[in-house]
Amino acid sequence: MSGSTDGSARGRVTLQHIADELGVSTATVSLSLRSSPLVAAATRDRVQAVARSLGYVYNRSAASLRTARTNMIAVGFNDIVNPYFGELLAAIEETLAGSGHTVLLGTYSDDPVKQDRVLGTLKEYRPDGMIVCPANGARAASLRDVADAGIPLVQVSREISGVGLDFVGSNDALGTEAALDHLFALGHRRIAIIGGTDAMSTGANRRNAYRTYLAAHGMAVEAALMVEGFGTRDLGFAAVHGLLDLTSPPTAAVCFNDLTAFGVMLGLRHRNREAGRDFSVVGCDDVKEAALWAPGLTTVKNHHADMGRRACERLLARMVNPALTPERIVIEPTLVVRGSTTSVG
Amino acid sequence: MSGSTDGSARGRVTLQHIADELGVSTATVSLSLRSSPLVAAATRDRVQAVARSLGYVYNRSAASLRTARTNMIAVGFNDIVNPYFGELLAAIEETLAGSGHTVLLGTYSDDPVKQDRVLGTLKEYRPDGMIVCPANGARAASLRDVADAGIPLVQVSREISGVGLDFVGSNDALGTEAALDHLFALGHRRIAIIGGTDAMSTGANRRNAYRTYLAAHGMAVEAALMVEGFGTRDLGFAAVHGLLDLTSPPTAAVCFNDLTAFGVMLGLRHRNREAGRDFSVVGCDDVKEAALWAPGLTTVKNHHADMGRRACERLLARMVNPALTPERIVIEPTLVVRGSTTSVG
DNA sequence: TTGAAAGCGCTAACAG
DNA sequence: CTGTTAGCGCTTTCAA
Secondary structure: OOOHHHHHHOOOOOHHHHHHHHOOOHHHHHHHHOOOOOOOHHHHHHHHHHHHHHOOOOOHHHHHHHHOOOOEEEEEEOOOOOHHHHHHHHHHHHHHHHOOOEEEEEEOOOOHHHHHHHHHHHHHOOOOEEEEOOOOOOOHHHHHHHHHOOOOEEEEOOOOOOOOOEEEEEOHHHHHHHHHHHHHHOOOOOEEEEOEOOOOHHHHHHHHHHHHHHHHOOOOOOHHHEEOEOOOHHHHHHHHHHHHOOOOOOOEEEEOOHHHHHHHHHHHHHOOOOEOOOEEEEEEEOOHHHHOOOOOOEEEEOOHHHHHHHHHHHHHHHHHOOOOOOOEEEEOOEEEOOOOOOOOO | OOOHHHHHHOOOOOHHHHHHHHOOOHHHHHHHHOOOOOOOHHHHHHHHHHHHHHOOOOOHHHHHHHHOOOOEEEEEEOOOOOHHHHHHHHHHHHHHHHOOOEEEEEEOOOOHHHHHHHHHHHHHOOOOEEEEOOOOOOOHHHHHHHHHOOOOEEEEOOOOOOOOOEEEEEOHHHHHHHHHHHHHHOOOOOEEEEOEOOOOHHHHHHHHHHHHHHHHOOOOOOHHHEEOEOOOHHHHHHHHHHHHOOOOOOOEEEEOOHHHHHHHHHHHHHOOOOEOOOEEEEEEEOOHHHHOOOOOOEEEEOOHHHHHHHHHHHHHHHHHOOOOOOOEEEEOOEEEOOOOOOOOO
C-alpha cells in the first residue's frame, strides 16, 4: 500500500471528515454511527461504510465531555497479587464488561496516603463509578471526597465505619466464629489468630469476634496469641516460629487470609511439624490454591467472585439512582473443611 | 455543614467558576493550577486556594480532548486470575504509576474474537499506549489495527509473528531446553509436554523446542506425549491420567506453566504417585506459589516482573518517539530446581 | 503577568 | 429525515 488513507487516518479521522466525504452534517454522522432510528437506513449504511474505510475511531474523551459519562469504572485495591484480590478484580472486570464498562485500575499497597493520591487521580478521569477496598487505616474523609465529587462509590471487602457509603463484603465475625467453632469442637483450647489489624474492618471484625468467642468459651485472651499484621505469607511464616516458642504454645491458629495460612503451613514444616497432624490451621478466603495444597487448607470461603458481582450490581444501581440509601450487603461465609485441621493431639 | 458549597460542588466546578470567583480568566486559572511559572506566585496561590475551597476536580477528559493525551495505558490480557498474569499486571501497574499513567484494563479469555472487541473498545478511550498479550490464535491484523490508529503498542509475553511491533518476552525455546536438559540429565527418556498450543507463540516455541530437543537426543516424538491445550490446572490434572494409562507411560513432564504443573502434581497424587519421587514435573513461570508447594516445583523462571517493567519502559520510549524500529526484547529464563524432579526410578 | 478567543471531537436541542 | 448551532471543560496561541 502507498498508505494514502493510512497517512491521514493516523488517529485523526473525525466525524467532520466523514461528513465532508459524504456531504452530510456531523450530526447525521454521529447518529448514523450509533445506528439511531432517526436516520434513514441508506444514509446510515453509507456513513458506516465510509467510517470503516477511513479507519474512523470513536473518540470517547470527546463524547464524555459532552455527555458527562465515561463508561469507565475505577477500581482501587491495595494489592492485586494476592489471589483473593486478583480473583475479585477478575470478577469485577468481567461483570462490568457485560454492562459496557471498562475498568480503570489503581493500587496503593495498604498505604492510606498513597490511597488518597491514587483515588484523587482516578477521580480526575471522571469514572462513572468507583469500587474501592480501603487501605489499612484509611479515614472516612478519603472516600467521602470521592463521593462528594459526585462519583458513585461502593466499598468492597473492607469498609470504613460510619462513612455512609455502600458496602459489599463478608460477615467477618461469623466466619471467624465458624472457624473457632470448628477448632473448638476438635478439642483445641489454645488458639492463635494470625494477621489482620484493628485499622481495617476485616481485621477488627475478626479480632473482635475472636476475643468475644474465647471469652464466651472460657479461654483467656492472650496478647501473645494475637499476631497483628497484614495478611502476607511472610507474616504467617514468621508468626509460627514465635508461637511455637511460647512456654505454652497454641495447638491451632485462625489466619487472616489464605496467604497467611500458607505461610503458617510452611513455617510449621520448617519446624518439622505438619498442618493437619501436629497443628491445625484455618485460612480465610478460599482462593483457588487453598483446595490444592497438601494438605488442603480448611478455610472460610468468602464467596469473593459473588462479592465482586454484587458490588458491580450495587454500583450500577446507584449510578442509575444516586439517591439510593447506602446499604451494607453482607454475604454469609461458609467454612470449608479440608485437611489442615485435626483434633488436638 | 449546611452543604452550600457541596451542593454546587457536585462534580460541576470548572475553571470558569474559579475564574469568576476571582475575577481572572480561565487561562490564568489553568496555568495557576499547573503551577506554571508564567503566573505570579500570589495569583497562583489565590487560585489554588479557591480551587480547593470550591472542591474543584480536574477534568481529564476535557484536557485530553485538547492535548490529545490521556495518560492512560490500556492493558489487554487473556486472564488475570492466573497468578503469572496477575503478577505481570501488578508490575505493569506499579511501573506506570511511577510515570503518571493509569491502567485501563481489558480481558478476553484467549478468545480472538473477544480480543478484537476488547481492543477495539480500549482503542476508543485513546490511551497513550497499549500493552497486549495476544489471544490464542490472534491474527496480526488485530494488533495492527491498534497500531495503525496511532496507538503505540507493545506485546508482552506472547507475540504474533510478523506483526512488526515491539515485543517483550521470554526466550521460550531456551527455557524448554533447560527443562529438558535437566530431565535428560536425571535419566528421563520418556518425557511428555503438557499444555500450550501452536496458535500462541509461547506454545509454538516450546513445543517446537521440545520436538527439536527430542530428535537431537535420539528420542522419538510421539503425539501421545504432546498434550495440547491452554495452561490450566484442569488440563494438567486430566493429562496425567491419560499419560499414566499409556502402554509405555512417560516418567516426566514439562508443563506449559506452573498452573498446569500444579494440576499435574494433583493428578499424580490422585493416582497415588508423588511428584519428585515417582514422576518428575517441571513448570514454567515461577509464580509465587511454585516455591511453596510440597514438594517445591522445579520451574523455568520467566522473570515476569522484570518483563512487565521492561514492557513499560519500551512503551514509554515509543510514546516519546513513535518512529522507533520495532524491537524484540527477549529475557533469558532461568531454571529453578526444586523438589518436583528426581532421577528416573 | 494576564486576558481574549479559538478549538479539540463529540452530542443534543431545535428547526426545517 | 437532515442541518444548524451551541457548548461540554480544558489548553494554547496571540495580544495587551
